[in-house]
Amino acid sequence: MKKRNKHQIQRYKLHIQWILPLFIILLVLSYLGIRFVKNLTYKNVYNNITELSEQTTAQLNLSITDQKKFVEIMVDSINSGYFKTADDIFNRYRNDLEDYHFTRLVILDKQGNGMTSDGHIVENYPNMQEFFNQSTVYLSENRPSTVSNNQVNIYSKTFTLNRKNLVLFATVNTEDYKEILLRRLFHGKGGTYLINNSGSILIDSFSDINQNNVNLYHYLKEKYQLTSEESLAKLDLMAENIRNKQVGTFDIKFDKSTYFIHYEKLNVNDWYVVSLAPDDTIAKELTTFITLSLLACLFIILIIIGICIYIDLSNQKKNHKLYKIAYIDPITFLGNDSYFKENGSLFLHNNDEQTKYIISLDIDKFKALNTIYGYEFCNQILKKLGEKLTTILPSNNITCRISNDVFATIFSYKNNIEHLLNKIFTEVSTLNIDDVSIYINLSIGVYKIKSEDTDINKLLDKAYMARAKIKGLYHDNYYIFDELLENKLIEEQKIESSMEDALKNNEFKVVYQPKTLTHNEKLIGAEALIRWEKNGNIIPPNKFIPLFEKNKFIIKLDLYIFEQVCKDMANWKKQYGYVPTISINVSKEHFVNENFIDTYVAICDKYQLDRRYIDLEITESATIDEKIDILKILNTIKEKGFTISIDDFGTGYSSLSMLQNMPIDIIKIDKIFVDKADLNSDKNIINYIMFLANRLDVKTIVEGVETKEQVEFVKNLKCDMIQGFYYSKPISKEDFEDYFNKNR
Ligand code: C2E
Numbered sequence: 001m002k003k004r005n006k007h008q009i010q011r012y013k014l015h016i017q018w019i020l021p022l023f024i025i026l027l028v029l030s031y032l033g034i035r036f037v038k039n040l041t042y043k044n045v046y047n048n049i050t051e052l053s054e055q056t057t058a059q060l061n062l063s064i065t066d067q068k069k070f071v072e073i074m075v076d077s078i079n080s081g082y083f084k085t086a087d088d089i090f091n092r093y094r095n096d097l098e099d100y101h102f103t104r105l106v107i108l109d110k111q112g113n114g115m116t117s118d119g120h121i122v123e124n125y126p127n128m129q130e131f132f133n134q135s136t137v138y139l140s141e142n143r144p145s146t147v148s149n150n151q152v153n154i155y156s157k158t159f160t161l162n163r164k165n166l167v168l169f170a171t172v173n174t175e176d177y178k179e180i181l182l183r184r185l186f187h188g189k190g191g192t193y194l195i196n197n198s199g200s201i202l203i204d205s206f207s208d209i210n211q212n213n214v215n216l217y218h219y220l221k222e223k224y225q226l227t228s229e230e231s232l233a234k235l236d237l238m239a240e241n242i243r244n245k246q247v248g249t250f251d252i253k254f255d256k257s258t259y260f261i262h263y264e265k266l267n268v269n270d271w272y273v274v275s276l277a278p279d280d281t282i283a284k285e286l287t288t289f290i291t292l293s294l295l296a297c298l299f300i301i302l303i304i305i306g307i308c309i310y311i312d313l314s315n316q317k318k319n320h321k322l323y324k325i326a327y328i329d330p331i332t333f334l335g336n337d338s339y340f341k342e343n344g345s346l347f348l349h350n351n352d353e354q355t356k357y358i359i360s361l362d363i364d365k366f367k368a369l370n371t372i373y374g375y376e377f378c379n380q381i382l383k384k385l386g387e388k389l390t391t392i393l394p395s396n397n398i399t400c401r402i403s404n405d406v407f408a409t410i411f412s413y414k415n416n417i418e419h420l421l422n423k424i425f426t427e428v429s430t431l432n433i434d435d436v437s438i439y440i441n442l443s444i445g446v447y448k449i450k451s452e453d454t455d456i457n458k459l460l461d462k463a464y465m466a467r468a469k470i471k472g473l474y475h476d477n478y479y480i481f482d483e484l485l486e487n488k489l490i491e492e493q494k495i496e497s498s499m500e501d502a503l504k505n506n507e508f509k510v511v512y513q514p515k516t517l518t519h520n521e522k523l524i525g526a527e528a529l530i531r532w533e534k535n536g537n538i539i540p541p542n543k544f545i546p547l548f549e550k551n552k553f554i555i556k557l558d559l560y561i562f563e564q565v566c567k568d569m570a571n572w573k574k575q576y577g578y579v580p581t582i583s584i585n586v587s588k589e590h591f592v593n594e595n596f597i598d599t600y601v602a603i604c605d606k607y608q609l610d611r612r613y614i615d616l617e618i619t620e621s622a623t624i625d626e627k628i629d630i631l632k633i634l635n636t637i638k639e640k641g642f643t644i645s646i647d648d649f650g651t652g653y654s655s656l657s658m659l660q661n662m663p664i665d666i667i668k669i670d671k672i673f674v675d676k677a678d679l680n681s682d683k684n685i686i687n688y689i690m691f692l693a694n695r696l697d698v699k700t701i702v703e704g705v706e707t708k709e710q711v712e713f714v715k716n717l718k719c720d721m722i723q724g725f726y727y728s729k730p731i732s733k734e735d736f737e738d739y740f741n742k743n744r
């Protein structure tokens, strides 16, 4: 059964192939999903940075406007003549400074001399021109503090006190701006720069820059090592946009991250707020989200695959069960008929150098063994035989149990086949089962396969034919298909090719063999038997019936004969007002169709015949066929009112106890019992059959009675009827009519 594994492996592979594309599709989907989310993240970060930058700018604008307003108010109140001295002014506003994040107020003249609100004297503060040139409140870029080393930004406005042109400074620490306005973004990884219109950095929230007048564009180039043309072009574009007072957002790549940069214009001095953040800072939360979703996806994929594998495995289990039912013989665990045909076919097509053989074999008188030892024990014989065969035969053998006790095997072999066959006989002749030695004799039919042979069924038929040939030959155990059988096969093929035409051309005829009552030798009925008249020759039934049973043509033919007989009977009824009982042979091939009897009933009804006078003969072998539910069939036949005979009784080894349950009317004892009537053992059997028939109230008839002695023998048995050449051979319808007019 090596091939079986091959089948399983193939099936397993097939299922894996289903899972793999699924897995790949899911992977691709996940990949696309990640790409989609990444894209989304990109847009999200892009929007985020823009929004934050806008917010920062707006806040800065608001602050600056507030501070400017405060300065405006102070100068307005000074100009209105309310204050006499600088001290008056300082005293009035000193306490409000903190609310507006101013560090101090300073009042200076054009030479830069004056004092601060916190009591410092200032002398010669540089570049005073810058402040005196402004008409509105002015906000300066970073400048040194008037009193400390800090950088400050100065809000200024000129005014006149006591007819002196002076300027009021309200200063903020540049450092404070950073804290209050330019918060560092995104956990410190992002930040904001305040730059003037030409790109000089005024404030940076990173606090990386200590000198004045650092150009943002150069600075970014260095900090983020921007060398690619693309990045530099983006920077240039930003510079140009800023000069043109436009806003914008772009990204640059640095160190595996994407940095988003947004520049937004302030309402003051054309200054710009430039915000910058790497995507990973913003994307961090999203990345966590993506990772979690991906893990979930992966988990789901794994679960799906798990489910697939589970379904697959259980399917395989189921398939394996079905496979076992369909292909494995439950008794020997070898393959069955279907398995043999499928795998035998494959075997035929392999290019083996060695000669291939096909063998059909069975155990002689296996039915008798069944009766003697019982089914259980005989199943063990079959199993043991199967095991032995597979080990004796070449390792490439495919050995199967085809039916009952029939095995078939196909293999290739380079040595002498007859040696191998003899080896089988000697090794298989004794089988040890449950410490009992069983002697069995095999019949083996062998066919040597030719290279042009391709149809396993035909080869099996040939091996079968060879085996059938052995049955009559007592001194031989095997038969190798030869010319003789080849010719027979050709003959059969001829018959097959002409059978349909023969039926159409009415070449099949019915003959009748009278049946006589034993006690008064009067005619009681007849058996209808078929004859094939071809070109003036008569072909006897044994030449074509077995073949027609094999190719199922018998079903058509039986019905044809049945109709012919019904026609004759209807005529007799009209002619003589009386019909003898006619026995008609019904092949067991009909029984595969449960409704077969309906056709018989319909034909009977067509000729308006009483079914009691129609006796359907069913051979005993049909009653022991495992595939037929014989009781059911006999009961339906009986229900329809036909008479039933069991034909060839005593040849089929049917168990006599089975008879008790069967609704039969007549037992037809086979010819061999009168042929061997001198043998004591057979006498005992026939006596027993008679005894049983009597007890079951079943009539008996003996067929094949040829001599006076045999008639006497039958009479002694108290058998009811006799059929045989002694009274009449099968005769034509006309002759039979004469016969029954004389003998009824
Ligand atoms: P069977 O049903 O057992 O029929 C009895 C056979 O024994 C007939 O052979 C008959 O001619 C032969 N016979 C009768 N008396 C004697 C005798 O005293 N001595 C000898 N030597 N033979 C005798 P036949 O007509 O050749 O038929 C052979 C078998 O073919 C039948 O055996 C039956 O199984 C089958 N058969 C015949 N006609 C039909 C049919 O219409 N349908 C089916 N299915 N089978 C048929």
Ligand code: CA
Residues within 6 Å of the ligand: 527, 585, 617, 647
């Ligand atoms: Ca018969």
Ligand code: CA
Residues within 6 Å of the ligand: 647, 648, 668, 670, 703
């Ligand atoms: Ca018979």
